[in-house]
Amino acid sequence: MTVEAPVWTGHVRGSADYRRLLGALFCAGVATFAQLYSPQALLPLIARDLNTGAAASALLVSTSTIGLALGVIGWSTLADRIGRVRAMSYSVCVATGLGLLVPFAPTFQLLLSGRFLEGLALGGVPAIAVAYLTEEIEEGHAARAAGTYVAGTTIGGLLGRLVAAPVAEFTDWRWGMFAVGLLCSAATLGFMRLAPEPRGFVPADDAAEGSLWQRLSANLRNPAQLVLYLQGFLLMGGFVAMYNFLGFRLSAAPFGLPQTVVSLVFVAYLAGTWASAWAGAAASRYGRRPVLLGGVAVMIVGVAITLSDNLIAILAGLLIATAGFFAAHAIASGWTGRMAVVGKAQASSLYNLAYYAGSSVIGWFGGMAFDAAGWPAVATTILILEVIAGLVAATMLRD
Incomplete structure (x- = not known):
């Protein structure tokens, strides 16, 4: 008599492999997001050194996120063939080498080209992480685990900024970015040592799920998925614009803060770390839609507060907006993979494509607004985008 192998239902929360998987994704998040956004803390220094405006210096962030956005579909396809862990390992190793x-790079043009390639390589982690997590974690704990993963990415983004700025203050911005590359090298090794071998992964079967185009188009024909992609585009775009250009405001009159002090505003990312983990747990209890809409509303309130001329109020607004953004993002990013009937990796990749396209486009456009009319123009742009995101989500999404 043939005994059928038990159906894999995922690692149970609290098990050793559950903790290893989240630890591995934490390291991957550090290796990815520390180097992706490390120039953000250095933009005023870069603008002065290279004699560029706010919008031009912000291209160091936008070109890498454009590369990441363009890379996610290819990485998700590779992961469907060779496995999630192998593809993510290739991604972080190549990206970290470029980051060093x-x-x-001797010219601004080569610097931008290198940042584009770095982003292209980094696309493997956000393209694959949620699909890997969804396949390997027991379904009842997937939303909580996704929130924990997003919380880990906030730590990566925070570390990159906090490491880069003090090093740059005492040397220059190039050495600040290099120091972040060393941090990412250590995180890459951590991922490769911790990641459990996939047990829920099944190589792509075109006969069962269709070709790559069929998997992509199945998700693009889903109106609810399109709404989630729009959330990623608008929310991330506004969030990156906020962090790109608030530093310019705080380093100029009337505040005149030194760059190392300005970099400490990124400690507000810890609000995102808490909010991401909280949102995942809250979604399991209250549903994804209420938590997503609540996150958008909180972000709107926070951005509005940054219009104040009081430094304490500005920092409080930044904390509130950060918490709201990461709560909404944790829900939207995890929801795409869960909603997909076919092509879960492609569903997550399309979300990331929209998410980083928003970072690139709106993150750069915010510089145009800042150069033209200062912080009020940037904040107003963000508020309009987030109101649109909230209205569309409230109208089109259902749990």
Whole structure:
């Protein structure tokens, strides 16, 4: 008599492999997001050194996120063939190698080209992480685990900024970015040592799920998925614009804060760390839609508060907006993979494509607004985008 193998239902919360998987994704998040956004803390220094405006210096962030956005579909396809862990390992290794070299590019054009390639390589982590997590974690704990993963990415983004700025203050911005590359090298090794071998992964079967185009188009024909992609585009775009250009405001009159002090505003990311983990747990209890809408509303309130001329109020607004953004993002990013009937990796990749396209486009456009009319123009732009995101989500999404 043939005994059928038990159906894999995922690692149970609290098990050793559950903790290893989240630890591995934490390391991957550090290796990815520390180097992706490390120039953000250095933009005023870069603008002065290279004699560029706010919008031009912000291209160091936008070109890498454009590369990441363009890379996610390819990485998700590779992961469907060779496995999630192998593809993510290739991604972080190549990106970290570039991250150690790119800061020393001799011209601005080569610097931008290198940052684009770095982003292209980094696309493997956000393209694959949620699909890997969804396949390997027991379904009842998937939303909580996704929130924990997003919380880990906030720590990566925070570390990159906090490491880069003090090093740059005492040397220059190139060495600041290089120091972040060293941090990412250690995180890459951590991911490769911790990641459990996939047990829920099944290589792509075109006969069962269709070709790549069929998997992509199945998700693009889903109106609810399109709404989630729009959330990623608008929310991330507004969030990156806020962090790109608030530093310019705080380093100029009447505040005149030194760059190392300005970099400490990124400690507000810890609000996102808490909010991401909280949102995942809250979604399991209250449903995804209420938590997503609540996150958008909180972000709107926070951005509005930053219009104040009081430094304490500005920092409080930044904390509130950060918490709201990460709560909404944790829900939207995890929801895409869960909603997909076919092509879960492609569903997550399309979300990331929209998410980083918003970072690139709106993150750059915010600089145009800042150069033209200062912080009020940036904040107003963000508020309009987030109101649109909230109205569309309230109208089109159902749990």
